[in-house]
Amino acid sequence: MVVLAASIISKSGKALVSRQFVDMSRIRIEGLLAAFPKLVGTGKQHTYVETENVRYVYQPIEGLYLLLITNKQSNILEDLDTLRLLSKLVPEYSPSLDEEGVCKTAFELIFAFDEAISLGNKENVTVQQVKQYCEMESHEEKAHKLMMQSKINETRDVMKKKASELDKMRMERGKLDKGGYSSISGPRVIEKTFNDMSITGSGFGSGSGLGGLGMDMDSFASKPKGGRPSAAATAPGKGLGMKLGKTQKTNQFLESLKAEGEVILEDVQPSSVQSRASPLPPSDPVTVTIEEKLNVTVKRDGGVNNFDVQGTLALQVLNDADGFIQLQIENQDVPGLSFKTHPNINKDLFNSQQVVGAKDPNRPFPSGQNETPLVKWRIQGMDESSLPLSVNCWPSVSGSETYVNIEYEAAEMFDLHNVVISIPLPALREAPSVRQIDGEWKYDSRNSVLEWSILLIDQSNRSGSMEFVVPPADPSTFFPISIGFSASSTFSDLKVTGIRPLKDGNPPKYSQRARLVAANYQVV
């Protein structure tokens, strides 16, 4: 049942190519091949020769012999089949059937032999199949390559866009000239980071294995995932390069980067005080985070089901020594706004002077990497006019297609970042055809959701629309539409205006960030 070797030799016994399929020593195979021309007689009408130990099954091809060496128990019918296949393969791979031609294409022939005989066992293959196997054309590889390419392109596009956006932002900032921050240096740094990333982009994951440059896709994709959340939350400056894994992530990364814009600016400011006071941690000794979460449910044909804002003021103190402070806050007077303070906060002080301080002056605010929520608030009973973003969806069936028109309108109060409007679609085989769009779209086939994303909604694009076509579907399938965005100003406009130390000395440096995020914003 086993073919020992498939060989091509010249009539004089010179072994041109031979592929062995079982372990045998070199001298043995050479001896067998050299003996063959002497064994093969002339004028015989059969094409096999048996010796004491082996059987040769052969076929003359012009000036050469193509032969299989098998053991004597081997199945002659199979072997002849195999030989027939090989004899068809040889001219395919070796155009000139002489010694020189065969030597030249020796390796191609070996590859072909390998496909026709798998470890000595016959394979049921045709010449066409062998050719296909040897050509190694793979759809999957092509698809994979295309995917890689598109990913690279996408990332590059996003990068460019971000860069230009940041440029624009910088210009705006320059105009507005908020506070005393250096508005120029920040974006530059970001830009620079991007450039760095684009250079080293292909080198990600190179540490994961030996020589696995750019090929180890899995590790490439998974590594950043693990490292990301903590980096985004606490150490924004660290490991920037790790986060360019996916566009989505880049967006999030940039989002948080922008939310922390000021912090970064301060960070890069040369400050002798800071370097003396806190040589180790990169961020400020005191950080105040103000965050408002939106829980909104809007009915599809107008009216608000639920509109609820929950806010938190949280404090992070790095060193114990800086914990003896009080915060002076101020906020806009919004109807329906109600505060709640931490039990350890001096309520009287807060209610009378809007100062957040501990009940027991000898007890500092807790320090460390954790944020301590100090004040919570809610805003209730706001009406539709206060919605930061309203979305209208108009599905209409026409013939064999359903046209869906969606438009958004944003309130002037906020500049919204990373707006993503997710429209559920009926299960589709292919992506819907988008006729018109302000912004970008992406079709997530697994969840069959169309994501319309607008990176920034500001004065220039307070309203926008999109139109896409899908096969006929019930209008209700396009709901609930969920919307995600963030903004850097809040409803309550709560701010920390100053820090007063309880003990002697200079007030510690502090930074604050404020943001509004849509936690659950749906059109039902």
Next chain:
Amino acid sequence: MEKPCTLLVHFDKGSPSMANEIKADLEGSDVAAKVDAMKRAIMLLLNGETLPHLFITVVRYVLPSEDHTIQKLLLLYLEIVDKRDVASGKVLPEMILICQNLRNNLQHPNEYIRGVTLRFLCRLNEPELLEPLIPSILANLDHRHHFIRRHALSAISAIYRLPHGDQLLPDAPEVVERALTGEQDASARRNGFLMLCACAQERAVAYLLTNAERVAEWPDLLQMAAVDLIRKVCRSPNRADKGRYIKIIISLLSAPNSAVVYESAGALVSLSSAPTAVRAAANTYCQLLSSQSDNNVKLIVLDRLHELRASHRDVMVDVVMDVLRALSSPNVDVRRKVLDLVLDLLTPRNVEEVVMYLKKEVVKTQAGDLEKGGEYRQMLVQAIHSCAVEYPEVAGSVVHLLMDFLGDTNVAAAVDVVLFVREIIETNPKLRVSMIQRLIDTFYQIRASRVCSCALWILGEYSLSLSEVESAISTIKQCLGDLPFYTVSEEGESTDASKPAQPVVNSVTVSSRRPVVLADGTYATQSAATETAISSPAVAPGSLSSTQNLRSLILSGDFFLAAVVACTLTKLVLRLEEVQPSKAEANKASTGALLIMVSILQLGQSSYLPHPIDNDSYDRIVLCVRLLCNTGDDVRKVWLQSCRQSFTKMLAEKQFRETEEMKAKAQISHAQPDDLIDFYHLKSRRGMSQLELEDAVQDDLKAATGEFTKDADDANRLNRILQLTGFSDPVYAEAYVTVHHYDIVLDVTVINRTKETLQNLCLELATMGDLKLVDRPQNYTLAPESSKQIRANIKVSSTETGVIFGNIVYETSNVMERSVVVLNDIHIDIMDYISPATCADVAFRNMWAEFEWENKVAVNTVIQDEKEFLDHIIKSTNMKCLTPPSALDGECGFIAANLYAKSVFGEDALVNISVEKQADGKLSGYIRIRSKTQGIALSLGDKITLKQKGGSS
């Protein structure tokens, strides 16, 4: 075991490629150049270069390449590169570098890259390298592309079978079994199933038995594997569930794929020796025989049937007619095998039928003028001949038919017929009358001289009644034509005129001269050999239509035939005198015969023919003349009775020899004292012997790969040791020579006899003759008074005495120049390559005439007895004597014998010895050696010259 060699590529030494160039190309970015460089690197590696520094280059520059061809070449490179340290046998540390690449390849999006990588892993033997890849291999089992699954299964199989492979993949059988259940691809299923067969037989059996119903629908590849498994399983004795397997096999006997059918038939025979099973197998073989058109298949199937015949003759007898049907194949080899087989299967019951069939075939050859018709007819005649000898009762039905072929243009067939007739007429007295009548009727058709002479003898010997004798004489006369053969006027014409004689005669003389021209002069007198070699000219041309066949033959100068005619006539006349009541008639016949003889003599002595009559024939004819003129009782007795007696004796002798041979054959199959004894009654089936049979299958593969060599006789081992250097040389070396079929292995022991370390010690060998060194020599360092075993492989490509020269070169630390010790020559003996063989007498003569190389050695020996000398030569040349011992009997002072041997390369060696005892008691004569190639003739001649002295030496 030596390192296995997985591929060979012819390497042209004319274009040496330097390692540096390869390196530069590999480092470059040009894909085509890289591919080329990889190819060159592989070829260099194959050619014995080690290229140790190239590996890192390959790792750095070739591994990351995306090109598919490069990746595949890389796998070939990895396949042949040394992965282990030569000294310690440990895996080289840098090899671990390829693991990552292999792992990436196993996860490559291209399914073919994955597939070829998995295939490469099948050939990887290093568990250290395989271990990190195991998870990736297992992951590939679930890939949706069958190309990958196939190879993943074989890779798992190969890994599991490695030593300690079960530690690498402890759950491999379960995994494979699971994969097998869901698998659809035929090849993948086969690979998985084979894995189970090899590693977890009980699982494979379970799988087979659960699917027993569906086996017939399985793809052929899987069916083959199943048959293989059944064979293996049933090897273990006393399988109670054998029936279930046999059921599966029986269902496979009707499979659509003929390969499966063939395999199943073989398995069935090994499974059971029950007549039913054997009959089923034999029938299957017969079906294959008739359905397959390929000659190779037919021949091998016939081989299988031969094997069956050896063990189950009784069953085979029943299928003899089916086998005979294969005679319809036009191939001579197939027909010969069929006839061989059939002749062994004759029984009184079927002989009639067989002979009828053969007869029909003979008639067929007459009708269709086939190219090989003559040869085939000869075979058929021989077959019928042997049938008739064994079962004389059938002779009557065929002999008349066969006698039609006496005038066949194929001389060999006609000779066979006439010999057959001669034997039958003696052994079958009942047929004599009709046969003689028939012979007389057809005599004029006989064209060949040999057939003629034999037919004449029969006529002379067996024409007994008056009418027979008379018609025999008249037939001969008729065939001779009008007397005289030649007249004076013709002589005058031919002498005074320079033009050639009559046109009729002219053409005849030309044809009779042809043998002389053809057999390149020297060999013209060897009539026996030339006659068969060029048989057609011996038939007188231009006379086919005439009835005077004897006349034209004699006119062509065949005086031997003329002598036979004379003898026959003498014999007939003598007999006529006994049976003819009328004296006058007898005398008339006698004078007629005398006239013919005289005419022949006259023709022989004329200048009309280029050659005058030879002395032997002349003497015989003259003797006949004298005899007829002066008859006596004792002479009469000699002529009329002794001839017949000696012929009878010859036939008896022949019969005796055949029975002797049969007995000898039977003797061989007798059990050896230490053989296993099968007690039939203690065993339900002769299953045990199948065990040995299956072991033979295993050994077969091992023998084929050269892994398996019989242990040499230990006593003879030491005789093979050759001392290569002197005892006082700084380096002592001796070699133990092992001669395998196609290669010679020298195991050289080198001993440092000095107190210094020898550096760069190298055993350099050079060869003469058809020997080739396989490996290039390596350098060694030899500590003081230590020894080292060096092994050298030498390839042999033809039978020829070869010489291996060599020297040992080394350096010592204090002397910078290299020292050389020249070694004793090693002579490779031709006797290791030739083995005694037999061939038919005719074949021997044909070869003798055909072969170009002759070496003639004059006998020079101290041996006094010619018989003893012959034995001595046979012994020292390892040949077989073809001349039958009966022909060598007796003391007559001379001996002539033919010896024959065959080399492992299939070359023939022919030797003819003719010696004569001189008056002084010494032997003289010649030994002639002939072969197709110069090598054998020369080396064998040398050998004989060396050994013939014999005697006391």
